[in-house]
Amino acid sequence: MGFGKRNRAAVVVLGDIGRSPRMQYHALSLARQANLEVDIVAYGGSDPHSALLEHQSIHIHTMRQWASRDGILPKVFRPLMLLLKPLIQFIMLLWFLCVKIKAPDVFLVQNPPSVPTLVAVKWASWIRRSSFIIDWHNFGYTLLALSLGLNYILGRWQMELYVSQRQCNMNWIKFGESKPLCYMISLLSFFALLFLKKNTRIKKDMFKPEGPTDCISYGISIKDMQDPNTTLFTNKIGESYYDLKQNRPALIVSSTSWTPDEDFGILLEAAVMYDRRVAALLNENDSNGEEVLWKAIDDGNTFLYPRLLFVITGKGPEKEKYEEKIKKLNLKRVAFRTMWLTPEDYPLLLGSADLGVCLHTSSSGLDLPMKVVDMFGCGLPVCAVSYSCITELVKVDTNGLLFSSSSELADELMMLFKGFPDECDGLKELKKGVLDMGLSARWANEWEANAKPLISKVISGDVTSSVDLV
Structure with a gap:
C-alpha cells in the first residue's frame, strides 16, 4: 500500500x-x-x-x-x-x-x-x-x-x-x-553501463544511401551495412565478444533541443578547428589531404589524431538550419550525423561513445542539464559549456572538462584524443573518474x-x- x-x-x-x-x-x-x-x-x-x-x-x-x-x-x-x-x-x-x-x-x-x-x-x-x-x-x-x-x-x-x-x-x-x-x-538506473552493444537501427541511421560521403561513409558498402558481425567500430568474434577496430573513429555524442539557448555554432567551429589543426600537423595540403586520409583508412593505419564522428540527437526548430551549415563545412577528418532515438536506443548510443559534449546554458544559469546526468549514467565523460553552477555536476579533470569558446573546445578535443584509441591517457582518466563516482549513485x-x-x-x-x- x-x-x-x-x-x-x-x-x-x-x-x-x-x-x-x-x-x-x-x-x-x-x-x-x-x-x-x-x-x-x-x-x-x-x-x-x-x-x-x-x-x-x-x-x-x-x-x-x-x-x-x-x-x-x-x-x-x-x-x-x-x-x-x-x-x-x-x-x-x-x-x-x-x-x-x-x-x-x-x-x-x-x-x-x-x-x-x-x-x-x-x-x-x-x-x-x-x-x-x-x-x-x-x-x-x-x-x-x-x-x-x-x-x-x-x-x-x-x-x-x-x-x-x-x-x-x-x-x-x-x-x-x-x-x-x-x-x-x-545518475539514472535507466542508463546502465552498456559499453560495446551496437544497435542496428543506429547503424542504419549513420549510413543512409542518400547520406553524405565523408571520412566515415567512405568505403562502406551495402554488404557492410547488412553484415550483423561488423560495425564502423567493432568486429564481432564469437557469440558475445567484440573486437574494437584500431582505425575506428572516435564517437562523440551531443544531445540538443536545437533552440537558440544552445549555441550549436560553438561545436561546428570547434570541429573545423580540429580538422585544420590535424591537417597542419600532418603537413597535408588541400590537393592530397583527402587522398592520404582515405588510403590510410583502407590500409588500416591509424593517425596520431583520429577521425571524429559527432552524433547529434534531438528535435527542434533550428535543426534544419544547422544541417545545411554542416553540409557546407567540407571537413576531412570530422563527420556529423543527426538523428532522433527512442528512449531504449539513446542509452545504447551513450554507452558506446567515447565523449559527450553539452552545449546547455540555462536562462537562469541555475539549473543542471539532465543530458550530462544521462551521460554520466552511461560512464561517459563530458565536455560542457561553463556557467555558474555546472561545477556542481562536472568536476574538472575528474569526470569532464569545461569550455567557454569554440577554441577551448577544440583544444580539449586535441588533448583528449591524441593517441586514440590506446594512448589517450587524459580521456581514460576522465572515464575512470565517471565510473568511480557513478557506481554508487543512482x-x-x-x-x-x-x-x-x-x-x-x-x-x-x-x-x-x-x-x-x-
Missing part, C-alpha cells in the same frame, strides 16, 4: 512526456518506491520509456497539442492567438486534472513553463483537496510570472524540489523562505532518501506552508 489516503499521485508536464526524462523518473519512483497509482498528464509526441508504458500502476493521459497557426493567420491576429493559447491550455489542464483523472494525494508539476501550469495545478489541488509540489527544473519564465503577481495564487500547499544547490540557495535568499529541499539529480537511492520523505510529509499534512513569495 502507498502512504497516501488515496494512494494516488499525478505528474503534470505541459510538454512532451517523452522528452521529459526527469518527470518520467519521478513517475517510476512514485509507482515503484512509494507504491502509488500514478497518473501522468502531459502532451504526446515522443514515446516515453518502455518502463512507464509497461508499469501497471502508471497511467498516461495525453492532452492535445496547441496547433501553431503562424503561417496561416494574418499578422494582425497573432497577438490575439498568443493570449488565447495560455487560456485554452489552462482550461484543458483543469479539465484533465479535475475531471479526467481520479483525485490524487499530491500533484507533482514540472516548472517551467509556469504559465498557465502553476495556476491550473494550484486550482486543481484546491478543488480536489490535494497537495502541490513543484519540481523547479529551472526558473526561466517563473521569475517573470512571480513578478506579475502569482504569489497569492501559488498558495499555501506549495513545496519545492530544486535541481542545483545554487538554485536552492538563490531561491532561499530571494524569497526569504525556510530553506527548501535540494534534491540533487543523480536515482532510486537519491529519491528514496530525499524526495520520498518530502512527499510523505506533504501528504500527511505535516507540511502546511513553506513559502512566502514576495
Whole structure:
C-alpha cells in the first residue's frame, strides 16, 4: 500500500512526456518506491520509456497539442492567438486534472513553463483537496510570472524540489523562505553501463544511401551495412565478444533541443578547428589531404589524431538550419550525423561513445542539464559549456572538462584524443573518474532518501506552508 489516503499521485508536464526524462523518473519512483497509482498528464509526441508504458500502476493521459497557426493567420491576429493559447491550455489542464483523472494525494508539476501550469495545478489541488509540489527544473519564465503577481495564487500547499544547490540557495535568499529541499539529480538506473552493444537501427541511421560521403561513409558498402558481425567500430568474434577496430573513429555524442539557448555554432567551429589543426600537423595540403586520409583508412593505419564522428540527437526548430551549415563545412577528418532515438536506443548510443559534449546554458544559469546526468549514467565523460553552477555536476579533470569558446573546445578535443584509441591517457582518466563516482549513485537511492520523505510529509499534512513569495 502507498502512504497516501488515496494512494494516488499525478505528474503534470505541459510538454512532451517523452522528452521529459526527469518527470518520467519521478513517475517510476512514485509507482515503484512509494507504491502509488500514478497518473501522468502531459502532451504526446515522443514515446516515453518502455518502463512507464509497461508499469501497471502508471497511467498516461495525453492532452492535445496547441496547433501553431503562424503561417496561416494574418499578422494582425497573432497577438490575439498568443493570449488565447495560455487560456485554452489552462482550461484543458483543469479539465484533465479535475475531471479526467481520479483525485490524487499530491500533484507533482514540472516548472517551467509556469504559465498557465502553476495556476491550473494550484486550482486543481484546491478543488480536489490535494497537495502541490513543484519540481523547479529551472526558473526561466517563473521569475517573470512571480513578478506579475502569482504569489497569492501559488498558495499555501506549495513545496519545492530544486535541481542545483545554487538554485536552492538563490531561491532561499530571494524569497526569504525556510530553506527548501535540494534534491540533487543523480545518475539514472535507466542508463546502465552498456559499453560495446551496437544497435542496428543506429547503424542504419549513420549510413543512409542518400547520406553524405565523408571520412566515415567512405568505403562502406551495402554488404557492410547488412553484415550483423561488423560495425564502423567493432568486429564481432564469437557469440558475445567484440573486437574494437584500431582505425575506428572516435564517437562523440551531443544531445540538443536545437533552440537558440544552445549555441550549436560553438561545436561546428570547434570541429573545423580540429580538422585544420590535424591537417597542419600532418603537413597535408588541400590537393592530397583527402587522398592520404582515405588510403590510410583502407590500409588500416591509424593517425596520431583520429577521425571524429559527432552524433547529434534531438528535435527542434533550428535543426534544419544547422544541417545545411554542416553540409557546407567540407571537413576531412570530422563527420556529423543527426538523428532522433527512442528512449531504449539513446542509452545504447551513450554507452558506446567515447565523449559527450553539452552545449546547455540555462536562462537562469541555475539549473543542471539532465543530458550530462544521462551521460554520466552511461560512464561517459563530458565536455560542457561553463556557467555558474555546472561545477556542481562536472568536476574538472575528474569526470569532464569545461569550455567557454569554440577554441577551448577544440583544444580539449586535441588533448583528449591524441593517441586514440590506446594512448589517450587524459580521456581514460576522465572515464575512470565517471565510473568511480557513478557506481554508487543512482536515482532510486537519491529519491528514496530525499524526495520520498518530502512527499510523505506533504501528504500527511505535516507540511502546511513553506513559502512566502514576495
